[in-house]
Amino acid sequence: MRIPYVVGRWVCGPNHYGRHRLIAYLLHTPDTALWAVGARRIGKTSLLRQIEQLTEDGSGEFIPLFWDMQGCETSGDLLSELYLSIEDAGDRFAAAGVQVAELEGLDALLILRRLTRMLAARGKRLLLLIDEAEALIAIAQKEAAWLARLRRTLQDPSLKTILASTKLLVQLNELTADWPTSPFLFGFNMVNLWSLDPDSAVELIEQRQSAVQVHVDPAVRDEILLHTNRHPYLIQYLCQRLYEEDRNGQGYLRPPTDEDLNPDHLLAGFFLIDFQQLTLLERRILLAVGERALTSEADLLAQLADESPQRIRTFLWGLEKLGHVRRLFNQLSIGNEYLRRWLHDERERLAHMNETLLADESIEPLLQIGYRREPLYYQVEIERIQREHASLQQALAGSSNGERAELLAELNRINRQLYNARRDYELALLRQQP
Amino acid sequence: MRSDDGAYWFGGDRGLFYYMPEHGKPWMTLNQVRGADFEPREGRWRALAETPLEVLFTYGDLQTHPVKLQVFTRIVSETAATDWQPLPPNARSHPVLFAAPGHYTLEYKVRDQALNYSPVYTMSVAIAPAPSYVKLPLLGSVEVRILQLLILFGAMALVGFGYVSVEIFQHRRRVNEAIARGYNPYISGEPIRRTEMFFGRHELLQRIVSTLHNNSIMIHGERRIGKTTLLYQLANALRSLDDPDYWFVALYMDLEGTTEATFFHFLMEEIAHAVEKLDDLDPAHRTKLNALTYHTLPAEEYDDRDFSRDLRQVIEILEAHGALHHPGKRLRLILLMDEMDTLNHFNHLTQQQLRRIFMREFAASLGAVVAGIEISKEWERIESPWFNLFNEIAMQPFTRQESIQLLVEPVRGYYIYEPDALDFILEQCEGRPFRLQQYGLEAVNEMLRHKRRRITKEDALAAHAIIQLNGQPGVESPGIGAAALAATISAGEVQSQAPGGD
Known part of the structure; x- marks a missing residue:
């Protein structure tokens, strides 16, 4: 027996499901610097690794470089990691005409600038994929000037930077608020990383991209979707528990039991870390929503009457975007069943946790911008998809028989993306209404 | 005279007779x-x-x-x-x-x-053809074929009886010899290395093996619940696994006593040493292995990045070796790290560095099963916690059925547990494999002292007393030697000590 679900390590290629619209946006947006923000275990590293794999053959505009910053406490550490990453991707750069050895001994910023120039000279653009960017917070405390130079480098239009982190990275703005230039994250376009789209979630459950697929009864599948709210880690976590094989070796998922939906020690640890990263108002909202299985927005506003409704809506939007809260039957509910149970069990302790890593005021401006700009984000996305749609239709009109099937499949995929983007746009517009 | 209609006329003394013959057939x-x-x-x-x-x-x-x-x-x-x-x-x-x-x-x-x-x-x-018959005394006339069958069955019965007799005789001899030489298969205090002595965790073992193709596992459980044994058995299972797509290289390492300063050096030393021992390792690969940085740097100076570079080399060596000896299979290097609690005392930065190594692209073929009593989930750093690479499995005590299996199977064919002895031991041990082994060991020792082959409740009570005594401060080390100590304790004395448990 081989359990096909991957729980813990990052995935890419056939093991990576969904995020097509987000990846297309990240690769095609004219923005130079992007910040993909998501809670723990949502798949930030996998997103970056998938982008790396999609672009590593060098046939397109970008040559990717994955830079893992975890465990780095100084610019020297960052340099060492950067150089190790370039060594790891040595073949890729060699194919683009870059000799890695030429970069040895240089400062990290210089390496990035030189690499960017060398690639630009060959008509390529460096795609810098930075993981665990929270490490920059420690650097900001010790080497603010170096970090300011790094910001300039990362926002250089000759390269594209995608940072991935939890929202704790907002601390960088607090730490760099007194810079004569803009705070660090100013200029980074923020995108949220949350659950998979429904089609991709089903594909993941049934392992449709795998050579051997898993048989899943529709009722079991719907139950998994409901309990996990399409959270990629939780889907795999639960599916791994449910996976069985019949006598012929055909994998299937048994129906989940109540016990399967209890968070284990590890999951509880992740939820606690996520909770610690919420601001006080976010915690209040989360605990208020968690008091009942379903809560109406009106009830929530009444419960938190000491806060302005607009402020609550803004923070609620942020909680929804990160998957802590969801809407079920047009009411508010906790993001997934595991989190709901954990909140229920830990309620007393959590209600008295007053120490925070992030102040409401730090996150609020970002949330306000995100909340306000959400319809615009979808509008831009819809325009991009429509352009892609038109170009595909054009290609289809002039295609030969051999290409038609493939083009039609692609057109079908784009149509679904367009449908989903329009639906999200409408929801975002609805949310803007008072 | 015959008339035209087929009748006959007969003339005689009494006149003329007319006879019409009958033609109906019977x-x-x-x-x-x-x-x-x-x-x-x-x-x-x-x-x-x-x-x-x-x-x-x-x-x-x-x-x-x-x-x-x-x-x-x-x-x-x-x-x-x-x-x-x-x-x-x-x-x-x-x-x-x-x-x-x-x-x-x-x-x-x-x-x-x-x-x-x-x-x-x-x-x-x-x-x-009619069957042949032979006359036999007592049986009378018997068909030859039946007689042949009778002879065949008789011969088989004779051989079977002989075999069973020999077996019974040999079994008795084995049992007598076992009693004479004090055969006691229970292992108290040591992890179980032999597969045939591994009981009760086969389902868990299989589940872990099935998961390791894509994942890493964190096992936690109370002291002496069988974590080390499970890691040993995992190593055995992975080495003998004939997976169609993966070539598993399983390396067991015990982290107990490892210092933070030498942690990465220790890891690489263990890995390189195990790879060196691979059969048919190419001389060129051996040379490459000898050129790893860990050979040249003092252990305290060898850091995570040195480890990362060396690991990249080791994985390249293993992949090349696998391509030659396990063609078409993907490498899966599994580090079985025991006493992972050692990391609890390490700086979180070191833990983060370990995670970073596992997250590298070349480490896609790297997996781990780590085991500890309570691996700390405390995390003060702002990056992802090191333990989020793992799936957590809590090792639970044995079920009643698993406990019986652990007690009975090692002595099957030699000794027999009386039901009340078994019940008593199960009650005392509460599914803890270490204690089951202890009770089994001491009960068998007690039984051997009486030159019996049935383990009675008195043996179990005596074992209980010994274990209780060994648990007290100042008492000599447990084990077979303690049986002599128990020999002085009468069954009555033991019974009076039994209630209360440990």
């Missing part, structure tokens, strides 16, 4: 053959040679009284036919006996007083 029905079986598919009767048969029939005629009817018969064989023979008057059956096997046709016809003959009625009979 009929006959062949009913059955006693002593033979009818085979409907073949439409014939089957019988054995030299077996008396009796053909039953009925017959009649419109004009002639049955008594006046005459039945004739003959037997037609495959080569010849006998003459028609009359049967006795008024016969209702025909006894017949075939001496030789073959296919026969019995033919019958009936004649009435007007000399009209019925059609010939036939009956096919297949005669099979």
